[in-house]
Amino acid sequence: MPTGVALQDPRQQLFDAAVRVLMRAGATGLTSRAVTAEAGVAKGVLHRHFADFDAFLTDLVLDRIAWVEIQADALRETAGTGEIADNLTRALLTVMDPVMMAIVVLIIARDELRNRLRAAGTARFPLIGEGTAMIAGYLSAERDRGRIAPDADVQTLAATVMGGANLLFAEWKDMPPDPDVLHRMVSTTLR
Structure with a gap:
């Protein structure tokens, strides 16, 4: 994963990725790892913007x-x-x-x-x-x-x-x- 690449709107990028994962893999397949992989970002990006995965889902x-x-x-x-x-x-x-x-x-x-x-x-x-x-x-x-x-x-x-x-x-x-x-x-x- 490249580092130092600025994300335009990381929250929206993660939300969009979560929706794609949810539509493809369902609720049980929606994990923080699946979301960050789908978004093409390091796992730390999600945790930089949200306290935890449930906080991310709440905002979604x-x-x-x-x-x-x-x-x-x-x-x-x-x-x-x-x-x-x-x-x-x-x-x-x-x-x-x-x-x-x-x-x-x-x-x-x-x-x-x-x-x-x-x-x-x-x-x-x-x-x-x-x-x-x-x-x-x-x-x-x-x-x-x-x-x-x-x-x-x-x-x-x-x-x-x-x-x-x-x-x-x-x-x-x-x-x-x-x-x-x-x-x-x-x-x-x-x-």
Whole structure:
């Protein structure tokens, strides 16, 4: 490994490498050695930027949560336009990609990671909780615009949509769930 080569953005380089390893080898194959080898850096680079591997994983998940929150803002911006089920279906297909599903498995597999994420103030079920909040925020905006019933329980609707989407996405192999099936689930739930 060459030394003295400046890394442009070591955190992002390590995050990108971790995602590649996670997608290829799963949660059990995601080790600090596998990440640094994938990133093409010395193992010490990871420990220079993070206290330990669980701190690295915590920041990786928090980075993904921040991305979900950006998607939530974009979804709320669609309130009042288009069909509600269409907007939600597009948002779910964007957010619930293979990376998110693999990170959810990682969170389930690592007790210390879950503990650190809770200490950082994430939802009780990280990423799934933020995804549910994304849907609830959007449905609240639609309710405020009179496009869904004023007494609609958006929290329950959001949890139900997210739960249904998780069941559809949990078996993702080479292709996402059929968008028509996802749309039908969203539409049925909102009715």
